[in-house]
Amino acid sequence: MASTASGTAPPPRSLPVVDKDSQTFWTAGEQGELKIYRCQDCAYYIHPPVRFCPQCESRRVEPEAVSGKGHVVSFSINHQQWVPGLPVPYVLALVGIAEQDDVRLVTNIMNCPPEEVSFGMPVKVYFEQVEDLWVPLFEPDSEGAPRP
Ligand SMILES: [Zn+2]
Numbered sequence: 001m002a003s004t005a006s007g008t009a010p011p012p013r014s015l016p017v018v019d020k021d022s023q024t025f026w027t028a029g030e031q032g033e034l035k036i037y038r039c040q041d042c043a044y045y046i047h048p049p050v051r052f053c054p055q056c057e058s059r060r061v062e063p064e065a066v067s068g069k070g071h072v073v074s075f076s077i078n079h080q081q082w083v084p085g086l087p088v089p090y091v092l093a094l095v096g097i098a099e100q101d102d103v104r105l106v107t108n109i110m111n112c113p114p115e116e117v118s119f120g121m122p123v124k125v126y127f128e129q130v131e132d133l134w135v136p137l138f139e140p141d142s143e144g145a146p147r148p
Contacts, residue, residue, distance in 0.1 A: 015130060021049045024063040028125030029134025035063040036103055042142050045100040068125035069098040070105075070138065073148045077114045089114045095123055111139040120147035 003015050018026050021037075025047075037046040040060040044082035048055060051061045075093035076122070088117035091109040109128075122144025127134040 015133060015135075016134065017126070021051060025049055026133045026135070028065070029129070029136060032127065033065040034068045034097075034101075034125045034136055036066050036097065037061050038064040045097070045103045047103045047105065053109055066097055066099050066104065069141060069144055070095045070123055070125075071080045071144070072100075072109065072117060072119055072123060072138075073104055074119065075109065077117075091117050093117070093138070105136065108137050110137050116140075118146075122146055 015024070017027060018085060024035050037049040037051070038044065038061065039046065039056060039058050040062055041058040042056040043055040044055040045064075045066070046061060049063070051059055053059070053061055073094040073096045077089050078092055079089045080089075081088045091112075091114045093107055093109045094104045095107050095109075096104050109121075109123060109131055118148050123138040124141040124144070125136050125138055128137055129135075
């Protein structure tokens with residue numbers, strides 16, 4: 001993995017282990033897209049990405065771009081600095097995507113004071129490039145409606 005030293009590098013993040021199936025999820029952000037695996041037979045979204053549909057047992061599963069909108073299902077505020085350079089406190093959250101509520105992404109809620117994050121808060125994706133990955137992060141979506 002090539003990386004160049006730079007004084008403007010973003011805060012370091014612990015990078016995920018990327019395999020064949022999760023590669024699309026971690027790189028589609030280069031095109032500004034959040035891509036989730038979807039069953040081509042029954043239209044069910046599958047995450048974490050595997051080429052097998054738990055609903056209909058189809059193996060015709062392909063990544064598809066979703067809206068990038070969702071809501072906060074649960075979250076915690078971390079005050080402990082796990083990674084050098086990562087600002088604290090930060091919000092670790094589970095975000096449900098708008099297309100299918102049981103697709104839940106482990107992510108951070110950014111561009112928002114941690115004390116203003118709430119359950120059901122509408123959020124939208126953006127991407128932060130770290131080496132050759134585009135990490136999906138979420139920020140408040142002022143146009144979205146909160147979930148009950
Ligand atoms: Zn299916």
